[in-house]
Amino acid sequence: MSWVQQLLSRRLFLQASGATGFAAATAGGMSTMFTLAPTEGRGQESMQAANETRITKSVCHQCPARCGIDIYTRDGRMYAIYGTSDNPISNGKLCPKGHLGTYILYDPDRFKQPMKRTNPDKGRDVDPGFVPISWEEAYDTIAARINRLRERGEAHRFATLFGRGWGASDAGILGPLGQLIGTPNSGLGHSSICSDGSKCAKDLTDGNYSYSAYDYANCNNLLIFGAGFLEAFRPYNNNMQQWGTMRSKSPRTTVTAVDVHMNTTLAASDRSLIVRPGTDGALALAIAHVMLVEGLWDREFVGDFEDQRNAFATGETIDPDRFIERWVTGLPRWWNEELKDRTPKWAAEITGLAESEILATAREFGGTRPAIALFERGPTAHSNGTYNGMAIHALNALAGSLFAEGGIFYQMPPAYGPLPVDVEDYMDDTAREMAGKYPRIDMAGTERYPLAHNMMQEIARNHLAGDPYKLDTAIFYLTNPIWTAPDSTHWEDALREIFVVDTSPFPGETAQFADLVLPEHTYPERLMDVPTYPFQGWPMAEIRSPAVEPLYDTRNFSQMIFEIGKRINGPTGDYYRALDTTENFLRHLAAGFRDAPGDNGVTDFESWQEKGVWYRKPYQWRQWRGDFYEWDGQGYNRQMSEAEVAEKLLPTPSGRFELFSEKLQSHADFVEREFGIARDRAGLIQWVAPRHTGSGDLHLVSPKTAMHAEGRGANIPQAIEFMQPVLGGNTTVYLEMHPRTARDRGIRNDDRVRITSDVGTIDAYVRLFEGTHPDTVVLPMEHGHWAQGRWAEGRMPGHSGYVTANQSDKLSGLANYYSGKVNVEKA
Amino acid sequence: MPKWGMVIDLDKCTGCQACSTACAMENNTLPGESWQDVLFYHEGEHPNVQIKWFPRPCMQCENPSCVYVCPTGATYKTEDGVVLIDWNKCIGCKYCMIACPYGVRFYADEEPLLEPDLREVFPGEDGQVWNPPYQNPNEDWSKGIGIQPKGVVSKCTFCYHRISQAPDGVADLDEDDPELKEYVPACVRTCAPKARYFGDLDNPESNVNRLIAEKRGTRLKEETGNKPQVYYLGEHGTVPKFDPEFDNES
Amino acid sequence: MSATVENVDQPGKPSPAITTATLISGAIGLAVGLALAYPVFFEGGRALAQGTNMAWGLPVATYAFLALGSFGLSMVAAVGGVFGLSGWNRITPRLYMLALAVSFGAIAALAMELGHPIRAIWAIPLNMQIQSPLLWMGVFWGVYVVCLLAMMLRLRRVDALERGSRRLAVVILLTCLGALFTQGLVYGMMSMRPVWYGIGTPLYYMYGAILTGVALALLFINLTHGFSQDNMVAAKRRVMRDQLPVIFLVALVGYAIVVSAKIITGLWAPTTGVQVVYEHMVGTGLFWFEVLGGVLLPIALMAAPAMRTRPAVQGVAAVLAVVGLFIARYEFTVSGQQVPLFKGSWVPGLVEYSPNIVEWGILVTGAFLALTVYAVADRFFNTGPYSAD
Ligand SMILES: Nc1nc2c(c(=O)[nH]1)N[C@H]1C(S)=C(S)[C@@H](COP(=O)(O)OP(=O)(O)OC[C@H]3O[C@@H](n4cnc5c(=O)[nH]c(N)nc54)[C@H](O)[C@@H]3O)O[C@H]1N2
Ligand SMILES: Nc1nc2c(c(=O)[nH]1)N[C@H]1C(S)=C(S)[C@@H](COP(=O)(O)OP(=O)(O)OC[C@H]3O[C@@H](n4cnc5c(=O)[nH]c(N)nc54)[C@H](O)[C@@H]3O)O[C@H]1N2
Ligand code: SF4
Ligand code: SF4
Ligand code: SF4
Ligand code: SF4
Ligand code: SF4
Ligand SMILES: [Mo]
Numbered sequence A: 001m002s003w004v005q006q007l008l009s010r011r012l013f014l015q016a017s018g019a020t021g022f023a024a025a026t027a028g029g030m031s032t033m034f035t036l037a038p039t040e041g042r043g044q045e046s047m048q049a050a051n052e053t054r055i056t057k058s059v060c061h062q063c064p065a066r067c068g069i070d071i072y073t074r075d076g077r078m079y080a081i082y083g084t085s086d087n088p089i090s091n092g093k094l095c096p097k098g099h100l101g102t103y104i105l106y107d108p109d110r111f112k113q114p115m116k117r118t119n120p121d122k123g124r125d126v127d128p129g130f131v132p133i134s135w136e137e138a139y140d141t142i143a144a145r146i147n148r149l150r151e152r153g154e155a156h157r158f159a160t161l162f163g164r165g166w167g168a169s170d171a172g173i174l175g176p177l178g179q180l181i182g183t184p185n186s187g188l189g190h191s192s193i194c195s196d197g198s199k200c201a202k203d204l205t206d207g208n209y210s211y212s213a214y215d216y217a218n219c220n221n222l223l224i225f226g227a228g229f230l231e232a233f234r235p236y237n238n239n240m241q242q243w244g245t246m247r248s249k250s251p252r253t254t255v256t257a258v259d260v261h262m263n264t265t266l267a268a269s270d271r272s273l274i275v276r277p278g279t280d281g282a283l284a285l286a287i288a289h290v291m292l293v294e295g296l297w298d299r300e301f302v303g304d305f306e307d308q309r310n311a312f313a314t315g316e317t318i319d320p321d322r323f324i325e326r327w328v329t330g331l332p333r334w335w336n337e338e339l340k341d342r343t344p345k346w347a348a349e350i351t352g353l354a355e356s357e358i359l360a361t362a363r364e365f366g367g368t369r370p371a372i373a374l375f376e377r378g379p380t381a382h383s384n385g386t387y388n389g390m391a392i393h394a395l396n397a398l399a400g401s402l403f404a405e406g407g408i409f410y411q412m413p414p415a416y417g418p419l420p421v422d423v424e425d426y427m428d429d430t431a432r433e434m435a436g437k438y439p440r441i442d443m444a445g446t447e448r449y450p451l452a453h454n455m456m457q458e459i460a461r462n463h464l465a466g467d468p469y470k471l472d473t474a475i476f477y478l479t480n481p482i483w484t485a486p487d488s489t490h491w492e493d494a495l496r497e498i499f500v501v502d503t504s505p506f507p508g509e510t511a512q513f514a515d516l517v518l519p520e521h522t523y524p525e526r527l528m529d530v531p532t533y534p535f536q537g538w539p540m541a542e543i544r545s546p547a548v549e550p551l552y553d554t555r556n557f558s559q560m561i562f563e564i565g566k567r568i569n570g571p572t573g574d575y576y577r578a579l580d581t582t583e584n585f586l587r588h589l590a591a592g593f594r595d596a597p598g599d600n601g602v603t604d605f606e607s608w609q610e611k612g613v614w615y616r617k618p619y620q621w622r623q624w625r626g627d628f629y630e631w632d633g634q635g636y637n638r639q640m641s642e643a644e645v646a647e648k649l650l651p652t653p654s655g656r657f658e659l660f661s662e663k664l665q666s667h668a669d670f671v672e673r674e675f676g677i678a679r680d681r682a683g684l685i686q687w688v689a690p691r692h693t694g695s696g697d698l699h700l701v702s703p704k705t706a707m708h709a710e711g712r713g714a715n716i717p718q719a720i721e722f723m724q725p726v727l728g729g730n731t732t733v734y735l736e737m738h739p740r741t742a743r744d745r746g747i748r749n750d751d752r753v754r755i756t757s758d759v760g761t762i763d764a765y766v767r768l769f770e771g772t773h774p775d776t777v778v779l780p781m782e783h784g785h786w787a788q789g790r791w792a793e794g795r796m797p798g799h800s801g802y803v804t805a806n807q808s809d810k811l812s813g814l815a816n817y818y819s820g821k822v823n824v825e826k827a
Numbered sequence B: 001m002p003k004w005g006m007v008i009d010l011d012k013c014t015g016c017q018a019c020s021t022a023c024a025m026e027n028n029t030l031p032g033e034s035w036q037d038v039l040f041y042h043e044g045e046h047p048n049v050q051i052k053w054f055p056r057p058c059m060q061c062e063n064p065s066c067v068y069v070c071p072t073g074a075t076y077k078t079e080d081g082v083v084l085i086d087w088n089k090c091i092g093c094k095y096c097m098i099a100c101p102y103g104v105r106f107y108a109d110e111e112p113l114l115e116p117d118l119r120e121v122f123p124g125e126d127g128q129v130w131n132p133p134y135q136n137p138n139e140d141w142s143k144g145i146g147i148q149p150k151g152v153v154s155k156c157t158f159c160y161h162r163i164s165q166a167p168d169g170v171a172d173l174d175e176d177d178p179e180l181k182e183y184v185p186a187c188v189r190t191c192a193p194k195a196r197y198f199g200d201l202d203n204p205e206s207n208v209n210r211l212i213a214e215k216r217g218t219r220l221k222e223e224t225g226n227k228p229q230v231y232y233l234g235e236h237g238t239v240p241k242f243d244p245e246f247d248n249e250s
Numbered sequence C: 001m002s003a004t005v006e007n008v009d010q011p012g013k014p015s016p017a018i019t020t021a022t023l024i025s026g027a028i029g030l031a032v033g034l035a036l037a038y039p040v041f042f043e044g045g046r047a048l049a050q051g052t053n054m055a056w057g058l059p060v061a062t063y064a065f066l067a068l069g070s071f072g073l074s075m076v077a078a079v080g081g082v083f084g085l086s087g088w089n090r091i092t093p094r095l096y097m098l099a100l101a102v103s104f105g106a107i108a109a110l111a112m113e114l115g116h117p118i119r120a121i122w123a124i125p126l127n128m129q130i131q132s133p134l135l136w137m138g139v140f141w142g143v144y145v146v147c148l149l150a151m152m153l154r155l156r157r158v159d160a161l162e163r164g165s166r167r168l169a170v171v172i173l174l175t176c177l178g179a180l181f182t183q184g185l186v187y188g189m190m191s192m193r194p195v196w197y198g199i200g201t202p203l204y205y206m207y208g209a210i211l212t213g214v215a216l217a218l219l220f221i222n223l224t225h226g227f228s229q230d231n232m233v234a235a236k237r238r239v240m241r242d243q244l245p246v247i248f249l250v251a252l253v254g255y256a257i258v259v260s261a262k263i264i265t266g267l268w269a270p271t272t273g274v275q276v277v278y279e280h281m282v283g284t285g286l287f288w289f290e291v292l293g294g295v296l297l298p299i300a301l302m303a304a305p306a307m308r309t310r311p312a313v314q315g316v317a318a319v320l321a322v323v324g325l326f327i328a329r330y331e332f333t334v335s336g337q338q339v340p341l342f343k344g345s346w347v348p349g350l351v352e353y354s355p356n357i358v359e360w361g362i363l364v365t366g367a368f369l370a371l372t373v374y375a376v377a378d379r380f381f382n383t384g385p386y387s388a389d
Helices: A003-008 A012-028 A030-036 A044-052 A098-105 A135-151 A171-181 A196-206 A236-248 A264-268 A280-293 A331-337 A344-351 A355-367 A385-398 A429-434 A456-465 A489-497 A557-566 A571-579 A582-593 A605-611 A642-648 A668-675 A739-744 B018-026 B065-069 B095-099 B186-190 B207-214 B244-249 C016-037 C039-047 C058-082 C092-113 C117-127 C133-155 C163-188 C200-224 C234-267 C274-282 C285-303 C311-338 C357-381
Strands: A054-059 A068-074 A077-083 A158-162 A186-189 A221-225 A254-259 A271-274 A303-305 A323-325 A371-375 A473-477 A499-502 A528-531 A540-544 A613-615 A621-624 A627-631 A636-639 A698-701 A735-737 A752-756 A761-768 A776-778 A821-826 B004-009 B037-043 B050-056 B075-077 B083-085 B196-200 B230-233
Touching: A054 A540, A054 A605, A068 A098, A077 A098, A077 B018, A077 B186, A098 B018, A135 A158, A135 A473, A135 A557, A158 A171, A158 A456, A171 A186, A171 A429, A171 A557, A171 A571, A186 A456, A196 A385, A221 A280, A221 A355, A221 A385, A254 A264, A254 A355, A264 A271, A264 B050, A271 A355, A280 A344, A280 A355, A280 A385, A323 A331, A344 A355, A355 A371, A371 A385, A456 A489, A528 A582, A540 A605, A557 A571, A557 A582, A582 A605, A605 A613, A621 A636, A627 A642, A735 A739, A739 A761, B004 B207, B018 B037, B018 B186, B065 B075, B065 B095, B186 B196, B196 B207, B207 B230, C016 C039, C016 C200, C016 C357, C039 C357, C058 C092, C058 C133, C058 C163, C058 C200, C058 C311, C058 C357, C092 C117, C092 C133, C092 C200, C092 C357, C117 C133, C133 C163, C133 C357, C163 C200, C200 C234, C200 C311, C234 C274, C234 C285, C234 C311, C274 C285, C274 C311, C285 C311
Parallel strands: A158 A186, A158 A473, A221 A254, A221 A371, A254 A271, A473 A499, A698 A776, A735 A761, B004 B230
Antiparallel strands: A054 A068, A068 A077, A303 A323, A528 A540, A540 A613, A621 A627, A627 A636, A698 A821, A735 A776, A752 A761, A752 A821, B004 B196, B037 B050, B075 B083
16 A cells, blocks of 8 residues: 555554554453454444345346345345345355356446447447437337338348247247237247257157256266256256255265366266267267166166066167067167167277276166266257267166156246236237248248257348348347357348347447347346246246346336337237236236245245245156156155156157157158168167368367356456366466377467367467367357457457357257367467 | 354365355455465376365464464454454555465455456545445454455455354354354355355364264364364365476476 | 875765765666656555565565665674774774665665555554564664664764774674574564475575675775775775675675575475475576676686775675675565465466566665665765764
């Protein structure tokens, strides 16, 4: 501290008094010192203000885990966030990001009011010339464009794109908006750049297009394929709580984790397997092979040979008629046409693992019950992702884990009440004639991607090609594909032509290209419903309530849509006038709790807000030793018929777990065309080699770090400082490279390198790490932003998306983030 | 008077760093001023690589070398076993930073880790180095609680503003007890796998004592004789020594 | 130039022209130093490159070096008094004066480095932390400075060999030893800093101080006489030709032994980390400049009797030695903190530190403040019967 300031310091006097105070106190002992301590004007405050603290229940917004949070405010100021103790997901705990929400509210870079662009040309470094406007002007402008499009019969050229939608009151209102306006493009989701791979694989095998619920607490063996269980996988915070349980309960849950680089998940596991990217399918098939040959499959769920004698022998076919299947179909064919030759030795070749490791893993997984095979983006973000996923999920069938205690199952929806309005009653002629007239701009569900539910990464390309047509106006909500989508630079050309509306509270790449900025409240200021992601199966719905007065002139996203809707000509306006406000909307949902009171006593909107969550245990179904039971109020006592199981739990064509997928088989031509797989084998769970983009010699993988707070992590100083603990990235994130790989290229620690792929070039700093596969380099997706705020902008390294080619798994539609081959040389 | 102590189970710790961010937000520390840090290191060759880590708060030593060297008594040990800094007395000589074997003292009045400098974005008032809008209202400079003024040293206070309010005679501050959670140190309260425990080391009944006894709790750098009041359990995070190979890595 | 400095009323009195020149260069240097260092006055610690990972950097090295220099000078002066070496009374006054000036420089550097220098003035005495070496270091230093002032005033009237002055010299000598020992303890006690740890450190400090003292003595006495001994009174000339240079040579050789011993033990030290630091150190050009230029070259210059007596040569050797000693002090301060207390990814390898311009400014300020004070004091004290010295 400078002398100058000291001499001027108001506290000089206090300091002196303090010293004498202490001198005296030391005699009198420490305790007296506290009283004598020089805290006039300091410290006292804390004491008297303590009673004014207010706690508001809300839900964290930094990843889809949806942790219930207590927001601490005093005098209208938010000063802390802790997990809500009686929230089933957070249980009073938080992940490292949870606490940073406080900062997000006070982010100095936030937009402060609605604005419109005055500079017609758009570009990264072009100043948009934003000028403040009124909310009325903003709504009118958008409504006018929609009305004009509808008059011209071009309603389909209006789109809304969303990312991590939360529930009925945000993502949920986009579909109806589309129906009413008459566009197939309202509610274009980002799931195809997210994790549709696992959903698709599950849909094709057990008929549930969904993420799963897991009973970790009762599971004794966990086999993780390419999921950041301790970095990212949902619900991260709760995963870690479960981890604590799994690692301290007896028997201790043994964990094997498969990945392409060493991370904390692998480090904390009992066994870590580092494979070549995109080869998980081979590993899973080999594990299945061993489970069958060694008789480790669950006979009660899967079935058995009629004479109970195991005829599965490597390389030898079995007689299909002699195997009696229980809840699976296609097992004999799967064995005869695929599995019999999928030995550990074969898989070792492909994955780069040691045969012994594969064997040990298979025996442990097959020999332990209950066991769960879990996977997410790792194995599925490749051209062969769905086939990989199906092979992995098949392990859950072989282990009899589906709907079993300590196994894997699916999420029940919340008991929401109905809305006061029905879309059908408010569709005018335009809306009706437009219905089904045009395909979606992303062509999801068309002959291009028959199984995909979304294809966000195609939108810019399709728009630029005018195929199927060009968009006119697009509202972006919680998504920023211009940065996060693969090879995203072409989005810049597309957004130049489109009238862009961004709703983020923060500056971002999309906003940089926006014509209108309608800043939403940040989550501590917001009111919205948050039904849980697949969690423990039993229904659960949380709610965000404002903890502070909005800092700036912002709005709820839902309210924006309602206000725009009210300005649409015809019955649409009436529909939204009927819904009117977000709160009214939520009150109708909450009405459903009256007949289904939550276990925590939540019965209406008020109690919902007070508790922050409604939930009703237990999960309704259980599979027990090959039979399915339904909860009858006391226990899982009512045995279910095959028909009921087919309807409620395994909605596949066969009503069973399909090791030969009939749904996939029905797309045989497509599969043959895209994968070169013989038509009659299309539906078979099988090994398909990954098609890696790029001509380089190193795979580039760009995972999330635990500190990656969706969309904002790069501009939160307290996140940046902890971003990459394993390699010490606290101002940048380093490119992980195996020492040998580096030596061959004359690269040393901390060197600046150039990463080049077919689609682009970025720079990064290197840290040598023996934990990365020598054929692979790893660059966490985080920095390299050019419009996310003062801490994010221009921070090295470059963005991995700029060297990631836009190739997708033709089945799930999931973008192949983790496949690209690049060159790395010293910069 | 309790003797507060912490137990960290390295077999459960996931290295998530929630303790670090919880501490940073609760105590409004600046980037780089990590009162609580999780130290990561790796060893071995592919495919037998190990990543290890251990969380590092202030050890609140029983024989605190930081206290012994402090020429002004600004650093002192409280009766309930916590080492605090009186910011009204610290002269910023940094001798305590030299003398702390565990590297958990910070001189926040230094070049910023991250640009732009938060201290310029939220300029300090009334002597504080910075004024975040979300500042924790608890503050007592005579105990190093709050946002420090310039030119002094800061460190983990064991969240003294919380634990010092705890009801008398409690054996453990367990965040799962609704009555006590507000008194639990931020890093302990938020730890998802429950790898951290906080309690009275002088109370034979306390859970922390039981854990230390049953799971053979160890302390860092015993050779220094500082006698930390933070104990570690489990094999996972044997504490690394600095060695030449390690240096050559970088 | 000897002719010009011939002085009528006082045989052997150094020409005021030189002190004026010293004063001017001192003032200029001081101005430059302050200009470089000014950010520290407004931004405080933020302006310095040192921080949490390297708590003590160049500013601390500066203060330590100057402090040692001051103690060294006084010791050289005091032994003369204590043992009543004839002829030394001709140089002691000037040495005490220089010692005092250098102490001021040291204190200035320290004050600029401290977070709260003013607070230190009351906080340290008021709280009496008797277990902290820094406290004792402060006490000894305080007493020492007071004694020096007393001595200065005294020497305006009486000779350095007079009984009272000799008694005072004893006290000064003791305070020097005390201050040096505690100063050494500040580092030597740190078991958590293996590079510093050990009783050898205080001794190493003591030795370094003596050599610095001798070198500075040679340098400044010659300086004030315009690097010519012709106009010195016989007694003084004897000291400057036959005694000090020899002592200097012996001290240098001894120092050479100490340094090599230190390096060797360092390189083979069993304690983890220590080797790494020394290996790193011997890898730097700075280190070799210190050894070759700062130790061996001066030894070479002082070894030959013919050269040894020449004032210019003495000056060059002294300057080289002083620079070498400063580098040593810097290396010692920094190397002790280079080993991160834990291996870990946040601080991989040794702690990097390179002083910034402000920190250099503090060095310049400290050094030239000393020079200025010295020159001013020269004006102030150099009256009375012994003003020739
Ligand atoms: N901290 C944090 N958590 C998040 C999010 C966030 O932004 N930040 N986002 C949430 C969202 S939207 C999602 S979709 C989930 C995603 O959750 P995850 O899918 O678990 O996360 P990712 O990091 O995308 O990928 C997981 C792992 O796959 C590995 N991997 C890459 N290629 C392969 C491969 O070929 N085989 C195998 N076995 N592994 C491979 C990567 O190295 C990475 O460790 O995370 C959610 N949780
Ligand atoms: N290389 C690589 N690329 C990836 C991934 C990866 O692991 N590696 N992960 C992929 C995955 S799993 C996903 S899900 C996608 C996610 O990619 P996106 O769908 O683009 O989502 P985010 O990038 O998380 O954030 C989108 C925008 O939401 C804005 N935002 C933040 N808070 C709010 C708010 O409260 N309200 C509103 N309206 N907006 C807000 C942010 O400013 C940001 O611009 O990225 C994918 N891209
Ligand atoms: S896991 Fe972390 S980021 Fe995700 S919701 Fe929970 S606290 Fe927020
Ligand atoms: S919060 Fe708990 S689990 Fe996470 S790093 Fe800290 S101690 Fe480990
Ligand atoms: S760990 Fe360091 S700072 Fe904390 S009490 Fe011990 S010596 Fe002091
Ligand atoms: S920096 Fe402050 S606390 Fe540390 S030793 Fe100096 S005066 Fe004491
Ligand atoms: S006890 Fe409090 S101050 Fe100490 S590390 Fe934990 S959170 Fe930070
Ligand atoms: Mo995602």
